[in-house]
Amino acid sequence: MSRLFTLTMVAETLRIAVPYACAAVAGVWSERAGIVHIALEGVLLVSAFGAASMTIATGSPVAGIVAGMVTGVAFSLLHGTLAARYRVDAIVSGIALNLLAASGTRFLLRALYDSSSNSPSYSAFRIGPTGASGAALLARALLDPVTILALLAVAATPLVLGRTRFGLRVRACGENPVAAASAGVPVVRVRLTALAVSGAIGALGGVHLTFDQHRFESGMSGGRGFIALAAVIVAGWRAWHAVLACLVFAALEATQILLQNQKVLPHEFVQMLPYVATVVILGFAAGRARAPAGLGKHAS
Amino acid sequence: MPSPAVCLDRVSRRFGSVVAVRNASLDLVRGRIHGLIGENGAGKSTLLGLIGGMHPPDAGRVLIDGEPLVPATPAHASRRGVGFVHQHFMLVDAFTGIENVMLGAEPVDSLHRLDFAAARRQAEKAMNDLGARVDLDALVAELGVGERQTLEILRVLVRGASIILLDEPTAVLTPAQADRLFAAVRRMADAGACVVVVTHRLREVLDHCDDVTVMRRGKVVMTCTVAETNAPALTRAIMGAEPPPPVERPADPGMHGSALALSHVSVAGTGTARTALHDVSFVVPPGRIVGIAGIEGNGQTELVRAIAGLLPVDSGEILVHGQPVTRLGVGPRRLSGLIVVHADRHRDGLMLDASVFDNLVLGERGGRHQRALVQRRMNRFGIVPSDPALPARALSGGNQQKLVTARALDRPVRAVVLSQPTRGVDLGAARAIHGAICAAASAGAGVLVVSADLAELRALCHEVFVIARGRLVASYPPDTPEEVFGRAMLGGSVVAGGVG
């Protein structure tokens, strides 16, 4: 048990938390603008694939990050166009896009790399001290460029939402799009921009996922997008609170990994725990009591 | 003659198959207050919407200062100096007052952050010009109706609007608040603005406006200065003929028995979303029509929902014919003879995409003889069009209201509650609904009418209560003067700020 309160634990928690937190903040950007976003899972997957395939093709992790973000933005804009511009039910759009992401990435995996499960491996960033000590792990985690970008994005989000003109308009579109439109705010355009931001931040999560494993694995998002959405709901659609929820979740998962060698519980049971925890937490979240009032509504 | 600020040149506008405005022409000049009057459904709000860029005309032109308003968007109209104060306030409840005033024209500083100081200065100047104040840092959700309206007007002034459009501004104000609003409007007109006020109240036009235009069934039927006309002439223009005689109130059966009674009912509020009810008690005897008057937002919604069984009460009892129903759900309350028609027919009354047939049988427990039942309900209330397979969405507001009323009253009832029974309904349909209410009372039901339309209550009811801030503060016979009612409404009203 003493293993738990160590630097290793902190490092692992941070490492595990990044994809969740990025997906959660991506969800915040979308839903605060009024677009329900259940396709965070798809964002993680497609941006992971984009980053992986670009890194494999060019050997440059930087190019991988860019490709991942472009893919994530394009995917999110597709969702935004369907839901905000063409008024397709955002849940339908989300379901379809998740399916497209899951099948599409597996299809491309087969087409490009002739495998149904993994892409070839590649090396990503190797910055920081080598070694398996807790301090080394933590240093590497903190020096990872993707993690740094993610931290910046997460920290900046409430500042942008609360103190800038764009942020005010995004929140207005999410709370009362009819009122926003009557004040002259171009609701569809603002929502699409918010979704582009959402896609870029969510993509960082996907990039981190694949860089962490040094390859792309089929279905590697593993439900994180839905758990992140649950975190957003539980946190009342507030960015830093949602990240906190993700950290708690990541800490639990880190604990599970560090206690991996115990034989008391079957390993499928342990794997199931995050999903059970999500269901239980949602049960206590008392519905969507404090959701943005204009969520799912349009300007006219 | 100064050139008109606004010129409507033979404009028409339709929505689907309904022609809302038909070949209307109108000139509006600066420095004067122009009243636009007509009954519900006449086309006033649509006409105002055309000036405000809410929708483009299907035919004709809208000219602002001589130039056509193209493209017809609210943002563009705002840039041309048109400010629209909506009837249903376009404010973001979760924002503060200053954020709402800024929205869409936000000043920013050199670092691209929102410049609240500059916005505050602009708002202060506008408040001085208007002669009214409001707390800019309070959340809109916590403000009263008068203050929200002040914010709406501030938003318009801060953008430099010189053509100000007000859509039914006094619908939610007490008589005293309304007077203060018109004083502020007069100040704006004297400063050179062109002000248009849409209303269906004759009194306001005659007392406060310089010019008046009457609309009827989408057409402009009369335009003149207020000095040149009078109440009977205006009434004739509005109705098109002699107004139909008002509905006969049934004889007052007195205070014998109790069809519906509330005893010390209290409901906790939630601050922003829900007004509390405090110790509400009253009795509606069988055959009597009791009214509850008050400005919207003072607990009427909560009261009606509590009686219906949709909102649990924290203390007190609700009794139907002497039997407590407080712990019962909606269904059992209906079985005991209580029926409720809610205020918002689109949210709580109709399934817009279902057929008229389905809407008329919603809530019926038996499956037999439904066709006959539907025909009977449609005929009794004159619902048109007469094809029950049409979706409810295709009906006009008046017919939709007749539908929900028909559904409620076509059964043996002991206690009926109707909330805003003729809101947004044309005169013919309103008469039919009033007739049905009186018939229900004559048949022995106790009727409770909750309405923001004081004239309606004074015509229909045997006794009228006043609700303010979740309490019943007074009870008057129906022929009591309006000012007395107004003072009671204000005495406990939710907020004493703003223009009102």
Add this chain to the structure above:
Amino acid sequence: MTRTIGQRAAGLLPPWTAVAAAILVLNLLSWSFGQAPAATLSTAIAGSWGTMYGVGQVLFKATPLLFAGIAVDVALRAGMFNIGVEGQMAVGSVVAAVVATVVPVALPAPVAISIVLLTAAVAGAIWAAIPAVMRVLLGAHEVITTIMLNRIADALIAMLITSALALPGTVRTADMPANTLLPRLQVWIHGFVGSAASVAFPLAVVVLVTVHAWLKLTRSGRETVWVGLNADACAAEGVPVGWRRWMALTLSGAVAGLAASGTVMGYKGYYEMGLGAGAGFGGIAVAFLGRGHPVGLLLAALLFGTLAQAGLAINAQVPREAMGVLEAVVIIATALATAWSPAPASRTTGAPEAEP
């Protein structure tokens, strides 16, 4: 006001668009595998509807999609999104396979089969009842909870199979006794010999008709649809909204529990891990394409069954992933076309609330 021919055609725009999109995408995908587009269509038709064996295979593949489509559709009527069909299907199938092994061999087949089917339906219903209760009583949105339950079902079933149920060295359950298996259609229609089509397909059609008769003709069914149209108005008129929603989602789970009956009871005769994967989203595609109309649902299921079989005929390597992409495209195309084509009466008036 009856609809004109033009309006009727516009109402059918979504399905036509979807079919066109599906065919287009299938062509693109096959082309990426090296097949010339021109030859593709004829191979596709020949391999699917060209022979009785092909037809049988189409019916076999359409069966789980039809069940899944009915399940998603009935929940959708009440305004509920059931994304958990896959989990409900798996739970129902595993339970059915296990129960089948304890059914006395001497029981006549119709009785044994009925017992097994009932068990599958009940198991699926229970798996859907959990998110249903959470939604109705706690307000937890069923989209997330049903998806989580899919993954929980996967884990639980994996645990059960590897620890208790599997035959050694495999990931499947023991064979089910003969009296619990659904007979193949080839028993009655000789042309279907060799195909996996079984009584499960007509069973699915019977369920389709029954469910839609319930929705259209009974008060509880009609109230379920009304709850989906405007739950507030229903609550105000005393309709038991929570109960109707719960029933719709639970019934959806029951139908989903039967979804793999064609594979488990009509073809393999046992449950294998991973069976029926993808039917959940396929069901969503079918439900959207069918637009709530029973004939539409049937045709949509047959369309996807045809595409699955045709895909195999074109190139035996067209992977399941291509089907997933296809379904996603169909859902998006249908949703877009629905958003564009005005529903028969929803755009008629649209006037601001009687205050023009």
